[in-house]
Amino acid sequence: xxxxxxxxxxxxxxxxxxxxxxxxxxxxxxxxxxxxxxxxxxxxxxxxxxxxxxxxxxxxxxxxxxxxxxxxxxxxxxxxxxxxxxxxxxxxxxxxxxxxxxxxxxxxxxxxxxxxxxxxxxxxxxxxxxxxxxxxxxxxxxxxxxxxxxxxxxxxxxxxxxxxxxxxxxxxxxxxxxxxxxxxxxxxxxxxxxxxxxxxxxxxxxxxxxxxxxxxxxxxxxxxxxxxxxxxxxxxxxxxxxxxxxxxxxxxxxxxxxxxxxxxxxxxxxxxxxxxxxxxxxxxxxxxxxxxxxxxxxxxxxxxxxxxxxxxxxxxxxxxxxxxxxxxxxxxxxxxxx
Amino acid sequence: xxxxxxxxxxxxxxxxxxxxxxxxxxxxxxxxxxxxxxxxxxxxxxxxxxxxxxxxxxxxxxxxxxxxxxxxxxxxxxxxxxxxxxxxxxxxxxxxxxxxxxxxxxxxxxxxxxxxxxxxxxxxxxxxxxxxxxxxxxxxxxxxxxxxxxxxxxxxxxxxxxxxxxxxxxxxxxxxxxxxxxxxxxxxxxxxxxxxxxxxxxxxxxxxxxxxxxxxxxxxxxxxxxxxxxxxxxxxxxxxxxxxxxxxxxxxxxxxxxxxxxxxxxxxxxxxxxxxxxxxxxxxxxxxxxxxxxxxxxxxxxxxxxxxxxxxxxxxxxxxxxxxxxxxxxxxxxxxxxxxxxxxxxxxxxxxxxxxxxxxxxxxxxxxxxxxxxxxxxxxxxxxxxxxxxxxxxxxxxxxxxxxxxxxxxxxx
Numbered sequence: 001x002x003x004x005x006x007x008x009x010x011x012x013x014x015x016x017x018x019x020x021x022x023x024x025x026x027x028x029x030x031x032x033x034x035x036x037x038x039x040x041x042x043x044x045x046x047x048x049x050x051x052x053x054x055x056x057x058x059x060x061x062x063x064x065x066x067x068x069x070x071x072x073x074x075x076x077x078x079x080x081x082x083x084x085x086x087x088x089x090x091x092x093x094x095x096x097x098x099x100x101x102x103x104x105x106x107x108x109x110x111x112x113x114x115x116x117x118x119x120x121x122x123x124x125x126x127x128x129x130x131x132x133x134x135x136x137x138x139x140x141x142x143x144x145x146x147x148x149x150x151x152x153x154x155x156x157x158x159x160x161x162x163x164x165x166x167x168x169x170x171x172x173x174x175x176x177x178x179x180x181x182x183x184x185x186x187x188x189x190x191x192x193x194x195x196x197x198x199x200x201x202x203x204x205x206x207x208x209x210x211x212x213x214x215x216x217x218x219x220x221x222x223x224x225x226x227x228x229x230x231x232x233x234x235x236x237x238x239x240x241x242x243x244x245x246x247x248x249x250x251x252x253x254x255x256x257x258x259x260x261x262x263x264x265x266x267x268x269x270x271x272x273x274x275x276x277x278x279x280x281x282x283x284x285x286x287x288x289x290x291x292x293x294x295x296x297x298x299x300x301x302x303x304x305x306x307x308x309x310x311x312x313x314x315x316x317x318x319x320x321x322x323x324x325x326x327x328x329x330x331x332x333x334x335x336x337x338x
Numbered sequence: 339x340x341x342x343x344x345x346x347x348x349x350x351x352x353x354x355x356x357x358x359x360x361x362x363x364x365x366x367x368x369x370x371x372x373x374x375x376x377x378x379x380x381x382x383x384x385x386x387x388x389x390x391x392x393x394x395x396x397x398x399x400x401x402x403x404x405x406x407x408x409x410x411x412x413x414x415x416x417x418x419x420x421x422x423x424x425x426x427x428x429x430x431x432x433x434x435x436x437x438x439x440x441x442x443x444x445x446x447x448x449x450x451x452x453x454x455x456x457x458x459x460x461x462x463x464x465x466x467x468x469x470x471x472x473x474x475x476x477x478x479x480x481x482x483x484x485x486x487x488x489x490x491x492x493x494x495x496x497x498x499x500x501x502x503x504x505x506x507x508x509x510x511x512x513x514x515x516x517x518x519x520x521x522x523x524x525x526x527x528x529x530x531x532x533x534x535x536x537x538x539x540x541x542x543x544x545x546x547x548x549x550x551x552x553x554x555x556x557x558x559x560x561x562x563x564x565x566x567x568x569x570x571x572x573x574x575x576x577x578x579x580x581x582x583x584x585x586x587x588x589x590x591x592x593x594x595x596x597x598x599x600x601x602x603x604x605x606x607x608x609x610x611x612x613x614x615x616x617x618x619x620x621x622x623x624x625x626x627x628x629x630x631x632x633x634x635x636x637x638x639x640x641x642x643x644x645x646x647x648x649x650x651x652x653x654x655x656x657x658x659x660x661x662x663x664x665x666x667x668x669x670x671x672x673x674x675x676x677x678x679x680x681x682x683x684x685x686x687x688x689x690x691x692x693x694x695x696x697x698x699x700x701x702x703x704x705x706x707x708x709x710x711x712x713x714x715x716x717x718x719x720x721x722x723x724x725x726x727x728x729x730x731x732x733x734x735x736x737x738x739x740x741x742x743x744x745x746x747x748x749x750x751x
Contacts, residue, residue: 066533069534069544070531072515072531096523106498166732254737
């Protein structure tokens with residue numbers, strides 16, 4: 001089976017869908033001739049032409065607004081927003097239009113748009129190239145929110161997203177495009193090719209949206225995480241020598257509550273981890289859900305490990321980023337409580 | 339002497355108590371603006387298209403000049419009937435709001451030609467992206483008033499299943515998109531729809547409407563940029579009815595240049611047309627449709643008109659403009675002008691007109707009775723409450739199934 005990094009897996013997903021379905025088109029800034037600033041669309045315009053892999057003006061509202069119109073007219077647009085930090089000018093189109101079009105027209109109109117956007121920190125991007133705004137979008141009714149943590153999932157989930165009749169916001173954790181990252185910036189970069197999930201079928205396959213995956217079974221504490229933090233949490237469990245059950249949520253909305261419930265009922269403890277800021281963040285939803293679903297199984301308060309409630313800094317990135325030691329500390333803490 | 343910048347704050351020409359003053363409205367004689375070939379390059383188009391106003395009907399009701407579309411009497415009578423139907427529908431629905439039968443309404447009095455003539459100039463398969471004051475599009479495309487009334491009543495046959503406030507219609511089969519309360523969002527969507535038509539090699543075009551006030555939204559800029567860049571087959575209409583609720587068109591930037599002048603800045607031809615002149619609106623739409631359908635490109639049309647009634651049933655224009663301002667509008671009333679034109683050429687009469695008004699009034703009342711038989715806000719049949727959870731997603735996810743059960747359990751308690 002071929003080995004792929006995240007970029008290649010994402011590229012392969014779009015390649016396959018452009019090939020299989022004449023209604024699939026890609027649109028975004030720098031995605032066509034140039035192949036994308038992260039190379040995710042490399043070669044696609046050459047292969048499918050500039051009417052299907054479309055270079056767009058720098059106008060996120062225009063990219064998303066026009067993608068909605070295309071979706072209404074029978075296409076399956078895959079829109080790229082170059083950085084999640086730049087998605088906000090398109091938010092009226094996402095929140096008021098894309099998410100609610102099916103509802104407000106009682107199913108008569110819908111737009112099967114996939115919005116791909118790189119997110120997250122760890123690349124010295126400062127506050128305009130490092131944000132994790134997923135919690136803004138999980139708050140919406142009518143869009144699905146996906147964030148893969150490895151090449152195999154990225155390809156299967158992106159194909160599923162493109163085929164989905166509902167809009168999907170597909171967050172790509174850019175720190176792990178080229179290799180898994182355990183949160184330690186001083187270690188040499190690790191490529192994907194030694195990771196088991198870099199074995200990616202060349203052909204079409206899908207993974208179901210709405211299903212989490214237990215990436216490491218364990219008995220003592222359930223760790224809920226996604227994206228880059230899946231790798232950080234595994235390193236943290238090793239570092240703290242904790243028998244943690246690590247769940248990669250993969251889809252943030254709709255959430256796979258069943259997998260979470262079964263795990264927490266077994267472990268009795270739960271830590272939710274994300275890069276995004278803490279207050280009113282996605283971890284709060286996870287904590288609330290876990291206590292509603294598993295209150296009588298819980299042996300300790302649910303803890304959150306998140307980015308600090310500050311803008312994402314440039315100079316103090318590794319103090320900000322919730323790395324291995326912060327997660328490890330929370331794991332130790334939650335095991336000491338009872 | 340020191341000078342400091344001083345902001346210019348736009349003011350409408352007259353506030354309550356003052357005499358109406360429309361001296362700011364460009365006046366040109368009917369027939370004076372040249373009609374270039376629709377495939378003319380932007381740089382070769384005459385400035386009169388933007389700075390004058392395309393008019394066909396003169397003060398006597400004669401159709402004059404190069405923009406006369408030469409509609410036959412049947413077509414003009416069709417247009418007149420549908421403008422009158424729109425007006426009768428609006429009047430009835432306002433009364434129903436006053437009687438507490440519906441929660442909200444927005445009339446289009448004075449702006450009927452903007453919608454009805456445009457709908458007639460386009461093909462039924464062209465996709466329309468309306469704003470909230472172009473109900474004439476629906477009516478000219480043959481939609482039953484009962485359907486529109488059902489929506490306003492949120493009754494058992496409401497096409498929105500009670501999910502939108504009154505007047506936010508859509509019509510899938512009639513190729514009319516859903517109305518959004520968030521303004522101008524439909525503009526880039528219409529451009530995207532048109533881009534998709536071109537990508538698929540189809541010759542249907544898109545047309546969108548916004549008010550002059552909402553041309554200030556970022557989505558206006560997005561739509562104009564995308565339409566221009568990709569030469570999308572789309573017609574972008576700005577209905578300049580002078581007011582955005584209480585906000586005078588000057589506050590949207592209309593004092594310095596006509597809204598039509600925004601087109602050339604983007605590389606898109608702009609045309610200003612008398613929105614109360616039925617044949618002129620038809621002709622300009624037809625010109626823009628020819629450009630779009632043949633791949634020449636998009637057109638920005640400014641339709642100059644006047645919002646005769648309140649913005650909505652939640653508005654009271656007597657608080658911000660003179661009461662009799664509508665009577666002073668220099669370009670008259672679209673229904674009266676088309677009627678005069680038809681009568682002048684022996685194709686209509688006061689008697690036939692009065693009979694048609696009565697016929698439509700009776701029809702609207704019959705339609706209202708039928709709509710009410712499908713339920714009202716207070717009388718059954720009602721929509722099924724369980725529908726509240728449908729259509730959020732294509733398939734209902736587990737958390738909504740759980741919430742639906744939760745709501746039903748409350749009912750059973």
